[in-house]
Amino acid sequence: MKPDLRERWENGVIVGDGAMGTYLYNFGFPVGISYEELNLLQPEVIGDVHRRYIDAGAEMLETNSFSANYYKLSKFGLESQVEEINRAAVRIAKKASAGRAYVAGAVGSIRGGKRVNVTDQELTRYYEQQMAALLNEEVDAILLETFYDLGEMRIALGRARHLTDVPVICQFAVDQVGRTLDGYTISDAFGMLLGEGADVLGFNCHSGPKGIMSVMSRLGGPLNVPLSVFPNAGLADYVDGEYIYGATPEYFGECSTAFADLGARLIGGCCGTTPEHIAATVQALAAYQAAPLREGKPLPKPSETAVLTRSAEGTANGSSGNGRIPAITELVKERHTVIVELDPPRDLDIGKFMEGAAALKEAGVDALTLADNSLAVTRMSNMALGHLVQAELGLRPLIHIACRDRNLIGTQSHMMGFDALGIDHVLAVTGDPARFGDLPGASSVYDMTSFEIIRMIKQLNEGVAFSGKPLKQKAKFVVGAAFNPNVKHLHKAVERLEKKIASGADYIMTQPVYDPELIVAIRQATAHLDIPIFIGIMPLASGKNAEYLHNEVPGIQLSEEVRRRMDGLQGAEGRAMGVEIAKELLDIAMEHFNGIYLMTPFMFYEMNVALTRYVLEKSKPKAAHLSRS
Known part of the structure; x- marks a missing residue:
């Protein structure tokens, strides 16, 4: 029997799985379809991806449900199948795991950093509908990932805490600037989420290991709060109509120990990562001894006014032209x-x-x-x-x-x-x-x-x-x-x-x-x-x-x-x-x-x-x- 998740990351680092979407893309499934619908149409394919990550040593699987909410599924005419698709996602992951790994219900941002016409009330309803379906199949955790705005993350976390007491992992997609799109520092955002019931705070997607490491280093950790990191395999290059990611499994594995030193207790991969990246992470962390969380620093309390400031100092003015010189x-x-x-x-x-x-x-x-x-x-x-x-x-x-x-x-x-x-x-x-x-x-x-x-x-x-x-x-x-x-x-x-x-x-x-x-x-x-x-x-x-x-x-x-x-x-x-x-x-x-x-x-x-x-x-x-x- 697996120990409780909270107990597990208190005493060591958990290795998560890698990408689902880009991995399916590499298998020949084109961009523009609903990968979540494959839970119903080709469950054996999704199960095979999960098993590859299990065989690579992953201790936690994310369900194939990132975009399985009413708003995203409606783009494919699948809005009436939200519950069916999410419940199937959990069943497939559990079957592939066969008790060897935790299963986290993946819930992605609906707005995704875009100015889409979705009200806060609609977000509340869509998140509750999706998470209820995942929880009905008894996931071990809820993983909120690829969020750009603190406001949307708080809505999703609020719905999760309304429905369940299982662990909730909150992950932002940010770059080296270290702020959410609605202007909060990561430190302030994390502090607010911790106070509202988040168990793990972290980052995924958008950046490769270096970008996420840069933001983590500003937190002054390790903290007494478990952190999670699921980076991309570097920045994508668009070559001959395909997205290519450059970070090798070896490099990814090397970065995993640096993440652990900064306080990460859950380490996996996002876009472009493969079972090979996860295997390298498992190998790199095989002998790693994590310090007890209680020895880490506490998160600073959120500032009273967490706003993005701008400086207009240094504005230059004046006029003069440059003379004609050779090209x-x-x-x-x-x-x-x-x-x-x-x-x-x-x-x-x-x-x-x-x-x-x-x-x-x-x-x-x-x-x-x-x-x-x-x-x-x-x-x-x-x-x-x-x-x-x-x-x-x-x-x-x-x-x-x-x-x-x-x-x-x-x-x-x-x-x-x-x-x-x-x-x-x-x-x-x-x-x-x-x-x-x-x-x-x-x-x-x-x-x-x-x-x-x-x-x-x-x-x-x-x-x-x-x-x-x-x-x-x-x-x-x-x-x-x-x-x-x-x-x-x-x-x-x-x-x-x-x-x-x-x-x-x-x-x-x-x-x-x-x-x-x-x-x-x-x-x-x-x-x-x-x-x-x-x-x-x-x-x-x-x-x-x-x-x-x-x-x-x-x-x-x-x-x-x-x-x-x-x-x-x-x-x-x-x-x-x-x-x-x-x-x-x-x-x-x-x-x-x-x-x-x-x-x-x-x-x-x-x-x-x-x-x-x-x-x-x-x-x-x-x-x-x-x-x-």
Whole structure:
């Protein structure tokens, strides 16, 4: 007989299961169907997934009922089968478990971070209906997961506590900002939920291990309250029509002990995880000895006013224009040319951004490039900041344009605005899917591919609108394209690059490269191309940063040597080693390319000030030689 769940996590770490939805997707079940209906149509398939996780060592199964509520099922005409689908979910899990694991009734957020027209009264009714069905089959716990708002979580928890005294696990989907979408700090949110009857507090989905670990570390744990973590297998990459997750089982297992050290007593996986990830977690925790919960720190009491504050300090104003200077594509033919990326802020305080831009201008950068809500995380408009950089600092802005956020109308309007502001250098990118950003309820537009947006921007240079109608004058855009060389088959990536050039790309900017041999390989593979390539270099900020980039961020791979050198380093020591490694990469890059593209980690612009000066100092002998010839 299994011990009571509360007793079990008091004395050790429980390993949960992994993903259901993405695992079924990998089995060939398409997006757009109700996976919960499979409880009735193909129960043997759901049972097989549960058994795979049991065989991997999972001690807790989640029922296949995440979206089995009235509102979500009504999208498929299944709203009359809420009870039947949920009860079947429990029976399937219990049969697969055969007494070897706890079974938690999975209940997902209904609003899901979206501004859907569902009232609080309707939420109360829908949650009670679903949880009653799960409880009628005697689940061991209720697991409330992937909630973005504290308000909705409190409604669900309230219904659970009205119906039962079984353990209730409350999990938010948040990123490194560490706040719910309705503005509460995680500490405040957890404190309120604990006072309202939650047994376990935690996180799942949305972020990979590093993102969740970052939020957990702010709690000052381990706490005297059990925490749960079910991360994704890193960030998803969309490749050839499929979502690919990069975090390996080995990396996932390594992270599990770090989670346990931070107070996690329930560890499993969410999107992209597989039985292999769970097996690695089980192995990593096999000998782990958890300290008694009572020795942990108590959660601080919620603040009286838990609101999201905004700072408008540092707003810059003034006017001046930058004189006409040669295009990036002209400069790079003559000398080493440096472009530095500095991310716009996530809040309204632009002080540090402008400070960094000014320091980089002083160091001698040729352009400052600003991403367009990279990783689908909401940031200040790069158009507005680009104008300030140009007007106040006399520094050329190079602006990213993502296909994700604007339809054809919005994109042409956006480009016309850039033309009016005199911003003429842009980089066309596809953009990461909105569902993986900080507003998962937002829509990804994708009216155009990266090939099409390049062609249509160049069409404006001919004085022709996207609609085909003539404009009264011609634009003067210099359009760049992105290139990811961190792939298994470099020649295929180059073939895709050739299509972007055929669409009208004037220059290329690569993803960060950390392998000197790859830099040489890129030079050889692109020698036939007649447009400039800017090699991407992003200095590493710490050992944790290195592992996060290698394991969780699509398109970035670090060599074993780089990971070894960064291992365990943090703070100033980590940044110093990151700059040293970047200089070694620059030594190779500058032999083969005139274009250098530096990316700034975590607004540590001082690192790229140093690297910019290194490039310019190192290129002086070449410039002197050119002046004599």
